[in-house]
Amino acid sequence: MKILALLKRVPDTEAKILINQEGTGIKDEGIKYVINTYDEYAVEEGLRLKEKTGGTSTVTVVCAGPEEATELIRTALAMGADDAVHVCDKALERPDPFVIAAVLAKAIKAEGFDIIFCGKQAIDDDMGQIQSILAEMLDIPQVNVATAFELAADAKRATVRRRVEGGDEKVETSLPVIVSCEKGLNDPRYASLPGIMKAKKKEIRKKTLADLGFAQAPGDARSTILRWLPPQKSSGCTMVKAEETRDAVKELVRLLREEAKVV
Amino acid sequence: MTIQGIVFLVLFLAVLAVFGLIVRLLYRILRAAKPENRFDRWGDRIKAVLVYVCAQARVLAKPAGLGHFVIFWGFIFITIGTLDHMLGQVIPGFGLERIVGRRLGSAFILLQDVFGILVIGALAVAAVRRFVQKPERLKIDDPAAPRQAALILALIFVLILFMYGLKGTEILEGSARLTKTNAPVSFSVAEMMRGWHMNVPLANDVFSWGHNLVIFFFLLFIPFSKHIHILGAIPNVFFRNLGRPGSLSHMNFEDESAEKFGVSELGDFTWKQTMDLCACTECGRCQVACPAHATQKPLSPFRVIHRLRAQLMRDKGGLLAKGSDVLKPAPLIPETVSEDEIWACTTCGACMQECPTFIEHVQKIVDLRRFLVLTESRFPAEIQPVFKNMEVNYNPWAIGYSSRADWAAGLGVPLASEKRSFDVLFWVGCSGSFDQRAQKVSRSVVRLMQMAGIDFAILGTEEMCCGETARRMGNEYLAQTQIQANIETLKKYKFNRIVTACPHGLNTFLVEYPQFGLSVPVVHHSEFLLGLLSKDALKARRIETLRGAYHDSCYLGRYNGVIREPRALLSRAARHVAEFGRRGRSSFCCGAGGGRMWMEETLGSRINEDRARELLGLGVDHVFTACPFCLTMFEDALKTLGREDVHALDIAEVLLEACSQ
Ligand SMILES: Cc1cc2nc3c(=O)[nH]c(=O)nc-3n(C[C@H](O)[C@H](O)[C@H](O)COP(=O)(O)OP(=O)(O)OC[C@H]3O[C@@H](n4cnc5c(N)ncnc54)[C@H](O)[C@@H]3O)c2cc1C
Ligand code: SF4
Ligand code: SF4
Numbered sequence: 001m002k003i004l005a006l007l008k009r010v011p012d013t014e015a016k017i018l019i020n021q022e023g024t025g026i027k028d029e030g031i032k033y034v035i036n037t038y039d040e041y042a043v044e045e046g047l048r049l050k051e052k053t054g055g056t057s058t059v060t061v062v063c064a065g066p067e068e069a070t071e072l073i074r075t076a077l078a079m080g081a082d083d084a085v086h087v088c089d090k091a092l093e094r095p096d097p098f099v100i101a102a103v104l105a106k107a108i109k110a111e112g113f114d115i116i117f118c119g120k121q122a123i124d125d126d127m128g129q130i131q132s133i134l135a136e137m138l139d140i141p142q143v144n145v146a147t148a149f150e151l152a153a154d155a156k157r158a159t160v161r162r163r164v165e166g167g168d169e170k171v172e173t174s175l176p177v178i179v180s181c182e183k184g185l186n187d188p189r190y191a192s193l194p195g196i197m198k199a200k201k202k203e204i205r206k207k208t209l210a211d212l213g214f215a216q217a218p219g220d221a222r223s224t225i226l227r228w229l230p231p232q233k234s235s236g237c238t239m240v241k242a243e244e245t246r247d248a249v250k251e252l253v254r255l256l257r258e259e260a261k262v263v
Numbered sequence: 264m265t266i267q268g269i270v271f272l273v274l275f276l277a278v279l280a281v282f283g284l285i286v287r288l289l290y291r292i293l294r295a296a297k298p299e300n301r302f303d304r305w306g307d308r309i310k311a312v313l314v315y316v317c318a319q320a321r322v323l324a325k326p327a328g329l330g331h332f333v334i335f336w337g338f339i340f341i342t343i344g345t346l347d348h349m350l351g352q353v354i355p356g357f358g359l360e361r362i363v364g365r366r367l368g369s370a371f372i373l374l375q376d377v378f379g380i381l382v383i384g385a386l387a388v389a390a391v392r393r394f395v396q397k398p399e400r401l402k403i404d405d406p407a408a409p410r411q412a413a414l415i416l417a418l419i420f421v422l423i424l425f426m427y428g429l430k431g432t433e434i435l436e437g438s439a440r441l442t443k444t445n446a447p448v449s450f451s452v453a454e455m456m457r458g459w460h461m462n463v464p465l466a467n468d469v470f471s472w473g474h475n476l477v478i479f480f481f482l483l484f485i486p487f488s489k490h491i492h493i494l495g496a497i498p499n500v501f502f503r504n505l506g507r508p509g510s511l512s513h514m515n516f517e518d519e520s521a522e523k524f525g526v527s528e529l530g531d532f533t534w535k536q537t538m539d540l541c542a543c544t545e546c547g548r549c550q551v552a553c554p555a556h557a558t559q560k561p562l563s564p565f566r567v568i569h570r571l572r573a574q575l576m577r578d579k580g581g582l583l584a585k586g587s588d589v590l591k592p593a594p595l596i597p598e599t600v601s602e603d604e605i606w607a608c609t610t611c612g613a614c615m616q617e618c619p620t621f622i623e624h625v626q627k628i629v630d631l632r633r634f635l636v637l638t639e640s641r642f643p644a645e646i647q648p649v650f651k652n653m654e655v656n657y658n659p660w661a662i663g664y665s666s667r668a669d670w671a672a673g674l675g676v677p678l679a680s681e682k683r684s685f686d687v688l689f690w691v692g693c694s695g696s697f698d699q700r701a702q703k704v705s706r707s708v709v710r711l712m713q714m715a716g717i718d719f720a721i722l723g724t725e726e727m728c729c730g731e732t733a734r735r736m737g738n739e740y741l742a743q744t745q746i747q748a749n750i751e752t753l754k755k756y757k758f759n760r761i762v763t764a765c766p767h768g769l770n771t772f773l774v775e776y777p778q779f780g781l782s783v784p785v786v787h788h789s790e791f792l793l794g795l796l797s798k799d800a801l802k803a804r805r806i807e808t809l810r811g812a813y814h815d816s817c818y819l820g821r822y823n824g825v826i827r828e829p830r831a832l833l834s835r836a837a838r839h840v841a842e843f844g845r846r847g848r849s850s851f852c853c854g855a856g857g858g859r860m861w862m863e864e865t866l867g868s869r870i871n872e873d874r875a876r877e878l879l880g881l882g883v884d885h886v887f888t889a890c891p892f893c894l895t896m897f898e899d900a901l902k903t904l905g906r907e908d909v910h911a912l913d914i915a916e917v918l919l920e921a922c923s924q
Contacts, residue, residue, distance in 0.1 A: 012655050014663035030665035030724070032655050190647050193637040193740050197519045 001057040001155065004108060005046040006118035006130070007076055008036040009069040013123060023227040025094060035072045038119025041181035044188040045117045045149055047080045053155065058082040060111060064092060064103050070204060077199035078191035084204045085111055091209055098222040101133035106212040108138065115158070116178040120145045131180040141173050144180040267468065271352045271475060278479045285486045289494065292537060292579055295590060299512075299533035301502040308501045311621075315500045321619040325548065327392065328619070330385040334419070337382035340375045341426060345478055348429065352471070360440060373445045376430075379423045380448055386420050400547035403566060405573070408545065411488045422477045427452045428470035435463045487576060489569075495541030496620040502535055503621035508612060509822035510774035511629055514739045525633030525737065529575055530590045536627055540572040542620040549614030549624065554852040555607040559867030562607035564614035564624040570599045571627075596631060603866060605631045606643055610735045610857030611817040616848055632737025642737075649861045650738055653745065657727035658693040659861055668723040670695070670702035674709050679720040684757035687712070687719035690772070690785075692765035693728050694891030700898065701764075701891035707915040708764055708788055714922060715800035719762075725752050731771040736858035743779070746771075750781045760784040762791045764915060766819035766890045767856075773823065787819060788915055789829040789889050796835055796918075803921035809837035811885030811912070812878060815850035816893050824848075829889045829914050836914075836921035841881040851877070855892035875900035879909065886911050 011017060012032040020027050035043075046059040061076045061084035063069050073084045085107050092103065108116065121128035135142035147168065148161035160171045163182055191199070238255065242248035256263045314320045319335060322328035347359040360368025393401060393412055403409075430449035434441050435456060443450050456466070485493055514524065526532055543565075550556050550565040578591040596602060605628055614624045635641045649659045656664040668678075670691075679688065689708065694701040712719050727745050734742035761783055763769050772785040795801040813833055819825045826847045833839040845851040854870030864870070875897060878886050888894045888911055897911035 012663065014656055014661055016663055016665050030663075032664065034655055187644070187647075190640045190642075190650060192640040193516070193524050194522050195640075196740070197516075197521065200519065 001049070001053050001055075001114045002112055003046040003049055003057060003059045004111065004113045004116040005039070005043045005059055005061050005076065005081065006104065006116065007039045007043065007061050007063040007069075007073065008119070008122045008124075009033050009063070009065045009072050010036045010122055010124040013037070019228045019230055023229070024225070025228060033068065033072065035075060036119050036122045036124075038121060038123070038181055038183070040188040041183065041185045042117035042119055043076045043079055043081060044186045045146075045179075045181055047189070048186060049115070049149070049151060050080075052151070060084060060113075062104060062107055062111065063087070064100055064107075073204055074199050075191060077202045077204075078196040079189055080191075080195060081202075083202055085207060086204050087207045087209075087212065089209045094225070096221040096223045096225075097127050097129040098133060098220070101130050101137060102220075103209065103212065103214075104130065105134055105137040106214070107207060108134070110212065114155075114176050116140075116176070118178060118180050120180040120182050128180075131178050135178050138176075138178070140176050140178060142178045142180070143171050143173055145182045146179045147182050147184045149179060149185065268352050268355075271349070274475070274479065275349065275353075278482055282482045282486075285483075286494070288579060289486065289541065292575070292590065293534040295530065296532055296534040296537045297530075299535045301504075301535055304505055307505050308503075311503055311505070312497060312501050315503075315619070315621070316497050319619075321617075321621075324617075324619075327388075330388050331544075331546075333378070333381045333385040334389075337378035337385075338419075340371070340378050341382075341422065343371070344375045344426065345474070348471070348474070349478075352475075358440065368440070369442075369445045372441065375426075376446045376448045379426060383420065383423055386416050390416055398547075400551040400565075401545075402547070402550075403545070403569060405566075405569060408489070408569065412545075414484075415488065415490055418477055418481060422474065422481075425470050425474040425477065428456075429467065429474055431456050432463050432467035432470060436467065489543065489545040489572075491541045491572070492544045492620065495538055496544065499535075499538050499542035499620050499622070502538065504623060507770075507774045507823065508615055508623075508625075509770045509818060510778070511626060511734055513778045514633070514743070516740065516743070522638075523634070524637035524739070525635070526627070526630035527594055527596065527634045527638070528590070528592050529571070529578055529595065530592060531630070531634075532627070536623070536630075537575065539622045539627075540568060540575050542622055543568045543572060544620060545569065546619060548617040548619065549622075552613035552617045552849070554609055554611055554613065554854060554870045554873070555867075557851075558870050558873055560603070560607040561601060561866065562604040567600055567604060567624065567628070568622060571595070574599050596635070600631060602635065602641075605635065606862065607866065608857055609817075609852045609854060609859045609870070611852035612821050613817070613849070613852065616821055629735060629737055632735075633739055634737075636737035637740060643862055645863055646736060646858070646861065649736075649858070650733070650741060653728050653733055653741055657745070658697055659728065659732060660693070660697050662697050664727075665724055667691075667696045667726060668721065670697075670705055671709065671721065671723075674706060675713075676709055677720045678723045679756045679758075680723070680725065682720045682756075685718050685720045686759050687717050687791075688753075688756070688758045688761045689719050689721050690729070690761050690763040690765070690768050691721055691726060692763060692768045692891065694895075695764055696726070698891060698895065700894060701913075704764055704891060704894070704913040704915050707913065707919040708762075708792075710919055711792060711795070711801060711915060711922065712762075715795045717795075717800075720756075720758070722752060727752075729765075729768045729771050731767040731775070732858050732860070734771070734775070735856070746776060746779050750776065750779055753781060753783070758783075760786060762786055762788055764788040764889075764891065764913065766816045766823070766825075767892070770818045770822055787823075787825050787828070787889065789819075789825060789832055792915065792918055793828045793832045796832065801918070801922050803836045803918060804924045805835060806837050806917075806921050806924065809885060809917065809920070810840045811837065811883045811887050812841040812843055812881050813839055813846075813887045813889075813914075814843060814853070814874070814878070814893055814897070815846055815848075816888070816890035817850060817852050817856055819889055820846075820850050821848045825889075829887070832914055832918060833887055836918045837885075837887070839887070841883050843877055843881065845877070853890075853893040853896035855896050860892050860895070869900065869903075871896035871900035872904060875904055875906070879904070879906060884909050887914055887917060888912070889914050 012034045015031045018027040050057040050059050059081040061073055061081045063073055064087040067088055073086055087103055087107055118131050131142055143160040145162045146160045147163050150159045157174055160179060162169050240248045240251045319332045322331050351357045427449055431452035434453035547565045550563045553564055555562040578593050608628045610625050612625055652659055652661050691705050695705040727749050730742040730745035761772055769785055769787045813830055851874050853874055886897050894911050894913055901909050
């Protein structure tokens with residue numbers, strides 16, 4: 001079984017995000033990049049499926065991102081993925097989801113697959129579109145926001161539990177399928193040292209757009225970000241000051257009730 | 264030679280041969296173990312044997328040790344006497360006094376005679392302690408252990424009875440070498456036996472053979488009981504760790520095809536670690552000192568060593584198989600040592616401080632952690648975010664690394680990257696940088712340095728976690744990444760020494776960074792600030808109303824011997840009025856070491872509350888600390904105990920107050 005896991009490089013959630021002078025993106029200095037949290041669930045789910053199906057199953061990581069993403073791809077390989085495809089091209093600097101999906105779709109088609117796991121959204125721009133556009137482009141079903149995944153015995157169908165407003169939904173799907181992963185699906189593993197050592201020798205297939213068969217940069221972006229704006233300063237927060245914790249709590253409850261009117 | 268002499272000789276040689284085979288096997292076990300260099304500083308090693316074996320310095324640190332002292336020396340005198348007697352059976356007319364001369368021989372006979380009685384006294388005390396009093400420290404979960412102890416005590420007792428019987432009959436037969444002055448006890452025994460009207464030559468033979476058989480049994484039984492320590496303890500003291508005890512072994516990650524890291528089976532230990540197992544006297548001193556054991560957690564260092572030795576005795580079988588030079592590869596986790604035990608350790612080092620035979624428990628526990636973390640990636644769930652935070656943001660908390668120096672905003676603290684060359688590098692550490700309470704300590708240190716006009720700087724956002732915590736949590740790979748990155752940064756700047764308010768950083772810079780090629784002078788802020796006081800660079804006026812007790816941090820006091828300095832500093836700044844019962848090198852852990860700071864304490868009661876209760880018993884309203892972890896642990900404990908009227912203050916905060924009056 002050929003399992004793909006999509007991986008996006010995103011700024012660490014703890015990083016201090018500052019918008020650049022031109023308003024076209026964020027300042028890079030002081031930012032640490034990590035694997036998109038939801039993509040860690042995707043990689044882990046891929047590994048678990050591989051372990052369950054055994055035999056010739058493989059997990060291939062697919063990432064579109066800058067050169068520096070290699071380090072994160074290695075992390076996924078250290079967790080146990082077998083190899084990776086890294087689409088790395090200067091022309092992809094600030095793409096919109098449609099362009100990225102088009103690029104990923106080409107790479108994925110070339111790779112072949114039985115199932116694709118991805119994150120339910122990337123925690124940087126929170127678009128959550130890629131999986132859906134990909135499903136269209138690849139002409140396969142999609143199941144989003146998965147919290148449980150079970151492959152049927154015949155390996156041709158799968159049952160997915162997904163979180164919806166106020167409850168859970170159980171979906172049955174045929175394979176191949178793209179499943180976007182939600183927190184709670186699994187606990188991603190911490191790479192072992194032998195895993196890290198082996199990852200150094202695993203293959204990362206670097207691809208440019210030309211390699212994927214794009215004659216020129218896929219310019220049919222459906223959206224363009226004109227300007228990034230910092231979030232509006234909130235009206236500010238009130239520090240409740242008191243000597244004793246007990247008094248502070250009393251004051252807080254009073255404020256919540258009388259000023260904010262939320263309790 | 265008599266028939267008896269021949270029978271004895273044959274038996275004696277047979278027993279000796281078997282004993283030799285056993286000792287050879289033990290040697291092969293050590294040979295099969297991993298290498299470790301303990302072959303330096305021979306002079307210091309011989310000294311260690313004189314002090315800790317001959318003079319029994321650590322054994323005598325506890326009152327019950329006197330009994331061991333007596334049995335130890337009694338055993339030596341009796342063994343020499345035994346050899347004398349045995350050789351006498353083989354070589355007619357043989358006698359010690361022939362070799363060493365009449366006077367020395369006679370003096371020796373007296374020693375033996377007197378020690379016999381003393382040993383019987385010590386045995387009686389030991390039996391009462393073991394079987395009547397049953398103190399906490401001797402408690403063990405292996406039912407075979409007390410049976411073995413009883414057997415050994417009984418055997419020594421019987422041996423001494425036979426010895427006196429033998430000498431008594433010798434006197435009745437009209438011995439020339441035994442007199443009333445050099446064998447008073449034996450003479451009384453002889454007098455007593457005279458009344459029994461027995462067949463003296465026959466009795467002499469019976470006592471002689473009884474004596475022989477007990478010794479034979481002893482030789483064959485020793486290697487399979489805790490009395491293996493008779494063989495193991497002396498070399499173990501000789502090969503003890505002569506450096507500071509706070510350093511862990513360096514792991515080499517160059518072999519990229521390695522499939523296993525850390526220790527998962529006995530064969531992964533070094534020969535010295537294996538020898539440790541054969542040196543345990545089962546005195547249980549480590550057990551009573553252990554904070555995990557004191558708070559009802561499953562860990563007891565004594566029991567860990569005991570079970571490891573038991574497994575060694577079982578698994579040595581593998582070595583017996585022909586052509587084999589390895590121990591049977593049997594996993595240690597979870598049967599021999601459970602994961603709960605492995606993670607309960609605070610690496611406080613109290614066990615190693617107490618151990619009379621210098622067994623090194625912490626390295627073994629960390630080696631087991633290394634296996635779990637590095638090889639198996641198996642550890643309590645709450646640790647994973649800690650590792651990830653260290654990897655991404657270089658601190659154990661989920662706080663962006665770019666805010667590492669935010670605590671210093673507005674204080675005019677220079678950055679190393681601006682100054683390049685300066686006198687003192689203030690190593691702030693993760694707590695001092697991110698923990699709100701510890702940030703106050705960092706600010707106090709900075710204020711004091713500014714008052715004293717010190718030329719200093721901090722690394723700011725270039726500083727990374729020092730690696731101490733990751734190392735003790737078994738994540739050597741992460742620790743080495745951090746250590747190497749820090750060394751690269753430190754090498755960029757010129758400075759004379761590091762000052763830090765964190766004993767964990769202090770310890771790792773002192774004893775671990777040199778393993779990676781960086782040796783810089785580093786002092787704890789207590790030493791540094793005391794120096795400023797002595798030079799009058801700081802002027803303190805004692806705050807008479809500030810009354811408290813000083814708590815020794817494990818990594819400052821026990822591991823690095825900084826005990827006097829914080830007290831001297833406090834005596835000039837406040838009223839250091841009380842001392843904990845457990846203090847100095849015998850201090851009791853706050854519960855935060857070894858990564859426990861970031862783990863949940865779900866088993867047993869809480870270590871910090873145990874310590875806080877001890878504080879409350881002292882009746883003071885402040886505890887003075889010199890470690891950011893201790894500070895947090897005390898504050899938390901005092902809060903949960905509902906004693907927010909008692910406060911924890913770092914010594915730097917106290918001094919700043921005293922200097923600002
Ligand atoms: C619960 C939910 C409700 C939504 N409701 C609406 C709505 O009401 N209206 C609407 O218009 N849209 C809606 N969306 C869609 C959503 O806002 C965006 O379509 C979408 O989140 C994603 O774009 P992104 O760039 O952030 O990357 P995402 O699309 O968030 O990324 C999703 C996943 O795609 C993969 N991926 C992304 N980039 C790369 C890359 N460079 N390389 C490899 N893999 C990559 C990763 O696995 C990633 O986790 C919803 C989405 C969700 C999950
Ligand atoms: S280091 Fe401390 S906690 Fe660990 S076993 Fe020894 S005494 Fe117990
Ligand atoms: S390890 Fe040391 S302190 Fe602990 S029981 Fe054995 S000899 Fe005693």
